Amino acid sequence: xxxxxxxxxxxxxxxxxxxxxxxxxxxxxARQMIQNTTSVRAASFNSMTExxxxxxEDVFPxxxxxxxxxxxxxxxxxxxxxxxxxxxxxxxxxxxxxxNLVYQYRVGSLDRQMWEAYRRTLKxxxxxxxxxxxxEANSHIFSTSLIEQVDKAVRELDEEARGTGEPAGEPVRS
Numbered sequence: 525x526x527x528x529x530x531x532x533x534x535x536x537x538x539x540x541x542x543x544x545x546x547x548x549x550x551x552x553x554a555r556q557m558i559q560n561t562t563s564v565r566a567a568s569f570n571s572m573t574e575x576x577x578x579x580x581e582d583v584f585p586x587x588x589x590x591x592x593x594x595x596x597x598x599x600x601x602x603x604x605x606x607x608x609x610x611x612x613x614x615x616x617x618x619x620x621x622x623x624n625l626v627y628q629y630r631v632g633s634l635d636r637q638m639w640e641a642y643r644r645t646l647k648x649x650x651x652x653x654x655x656x657x658x659x660e661a662n663s664h665i666f667s668t669s670l671i672e673q674v675d676k677a678v679r680e681l682d683e684e685a686r687g688t689g690e691p692a693g694e695p696v697r698s
Contacts, residue, residue, distance in 0.1 A: 579618055597654045615658045616665070622646050623670040630669060647677040 529537075582589045596603055596611040603611055622642070629639040649655050656678060663671050 579614075579621060597652045600654050600658065611658075612662075615655070615662070618649070619659060619662075619666055619670065622673070623667050626667065626669045626673050643673065643677070646673065647681065650674065650677050650681060 583593060584590070592607060592610065593614070596607065596614075600608070600611055625634060625639070625642045628634040629636075629642075634642075650659075659666075659674055663674070
């Protein structure tokens with residue numbers, strides 16, 4: 525039975541089996557990449573959530589820090605020199621966090637639904653005039669992408685305020 529096959533036939537069969545092996549390997553690698561991408565996105569999201577929580581950790585168990593934040597957001601000019609350093613450090617950390625979220629969304633590690641939730645959070649923070657003022661004074665240390673997102677949120681807030689007759693930067697009451 526095998527005597528009917530020529531050396532050329534066996535060579536062709538070998539090429540076919542080799543090509544089939546390559547295709548199977550590529551399919552396997554593609555599936556592994558999809559699984560790894562999902563795992564990386566999940567780990568990335570978990571890290572972003574942990575960063576969000578870390579920024580809040582000092583607020584809810586520590587009434588003194590919560591009071592400090594309230595005073596800083598109400599009138600940053602009334603802070604002591606040490607409190608000003610705290611305020612600047614806190615704001616830098618918060619905006620670095622949002623800068624990371626903008627980047628993660630831009631590169632596809634954060635899906636649109638989650639990005640929109642974080643964007644709304646950023647916008648809510650920017651309702652406080654102290655947040656806007658701080659960012660305007662320090663925007664040069666952040667990415668262009670974050671600056672664009674903050675500018676967009678501020679424009680939206682200003683449009684909302686014009687539509688309700690309330691001053692820009694103040695919370696819109698319903």
